[in-house]
Amino acid sequence: MAAQMPNGQAALHSLWPDARWNISALFTHDQITFHALAALKERFDCRPAVDAIHGSLPVLWNSGRAARKARPIDPALVKKRLEAFNGVGSGVYYTFSNHLLGQEDLTDEACNRLLDAIDNDTGLNGVIVASDLLFDHIRKEHPALKLTASIIKATVENGKGDVDYYRKQAERFDSVMVHSDDGFNLDLLDQLDREKMEILVNENCVRNCTVREKHYALLASEQRTGGKSQPEGCLMPLTELDGKNLSCNMTDEEFKSVYDMGFRRFKLQGGGDMAWQYLYDFSRYLLEPTLVAPVFFKYIVAVQSAYLARDARAKLQAARAARAAKAKQDPPAS
Template identity: 30%
Template sequence: MKVRFHLPDFARMFKFNVVFLTMLENSPELFREGVEIASIYGVFPPSLWNGGRVVHGMCQKDFVKGVTNYFNKKGIPLRFTFTNPMIEKKHLSDDFCNMVMHIADNGMNECIVMSPILEDYIRKTYPNYKLTSSTCKRITEPEALYSEVCKDYHIVVLDYDLNNKFDILEKIPDKSKCEILVNACCNPQCANRSLHYQTIGLEQIAYANHVRKYPNVPFDSAKFAASHPEAKAIFECNCEHRSLFDVKGLSNHITPDDIWNKYVPMGFNQFKIEGRTFDMFNLMEHYLYYMVKPECIDKARLIFLRNLSLNGAIIVPDQAI
């Protein structure tokens, strides 16, 4: 049995994920049956192509090389969240994103895509990358989903509003090709989700352009928000700051027992844990909840915290980049 998890943030949470992978390697007896790390997803900021969550920060070329080499040597792909829906043709030549793509172009790493413009560019320019169809596409109509699964994608990430619609899930033609987001923090059936992704995309572009022109001047998020009054509800949304204990109450939440007792027997084996904007301690609780045996969580938490401290990972998150 393989239960494959896709984990958040190889850049901001680099040390955090290094410590977690070390614990998985050294103490496998603490973990549930079949746990494997299928990929670590995210971007090196300031990636203009990034979507799903706004990611600030600056990464140097040596950091990009070091992180890529570290995880790839462990057999773990990086999956770039290049899901910005607001990409235009002029953005395809972005120097930073193309630099990252060149560095990681070794046949192991992957991209998550949403924009047809960017997807076509990556397919033609970087054919070695496996492509994942993003949950940001919001494909909830069954026949459209089944069609998407049959397309030339390595993985299709399901819209999490479908998480517990077993009549639809049962009819998916290739379940092993599908990835299920188990701990969605957004409100189920949110009417603003697509607008939110668009607004995030515009802010990411604005941020990337700003730091290119004014690297020593802080980006004014409030000013950006003020210039987009139509998205006022988006900027006031606090869903992404929900804790593990908050998201457990959402209707699209999937428990660890659900994974092993329902979804894996159905043929699903790819599961995404979201958390690119979570603080370190919230993300730690999600990792323990989903991947560690219930009776071992307290022991694993102590080991994890001790090793985080010893490795200097309990710091202000932005310092990790």
């Protein structure tokens, strides 16, 4: 029987205590992530090793997940997120992983402004890319930014299962994201660079998905056309739960096998998930599983719910005040 809650290093997941994380939450769940990290430090004297947080605004170079709501880029928002995460030693990475870019797309004003925003002297920030054109552009214009090869790149270039492919990418990139299916291929992983490979632990797609490449193409095209991004035949368990297909979520045993091989860089996806789904995986994979994770998950969800309720009330009150002010200005119809 436990006498007290684990604290410090003991509050992290004991099977992979030295795991380092690149978390998919920028511009989606970044505020709750920052609050979660602050709460862990305050309540458990614990700081998970979050090397970076990644994501994108709905711009042309984005891909990997749908970003449909076109809106002006708010420089103040980008600066605020950058300062918050860089201030605690975490990098900010853009998922500029659209693999269908042409030479003419490299001059996109919004995307280049975003690059300017994270190109500072911290050495923490970078970009996840799938296009060699974009790789060359960023290396030339922003040599201080780190570059990561996307899972999309390995998919569309038929790199899955190919040791030589990964080794070649590792020569060019600062880090390389391993194809989701290859995260379960221990024979292949055993031949790869432990320092440069980054392994995704909780992808929602089914293992050995037959429409993965088509899905990526639709997502990339959507940034330009706003069209459909879900391919026919998608078996993702979040939408098609049939009780048969395995997702790419790693079990504890699978994760531990990879960790014991010497890999320490891991990716937690969640940018396209609802906040509760994301927080579940954050708690499951980063924290001590029997005492800390359940309590922390319930706590942080309650905090998020209260925040959303307070925000909704504020918006409702503002709308009512606006209607009342308008009613005073507009004379009644005769």
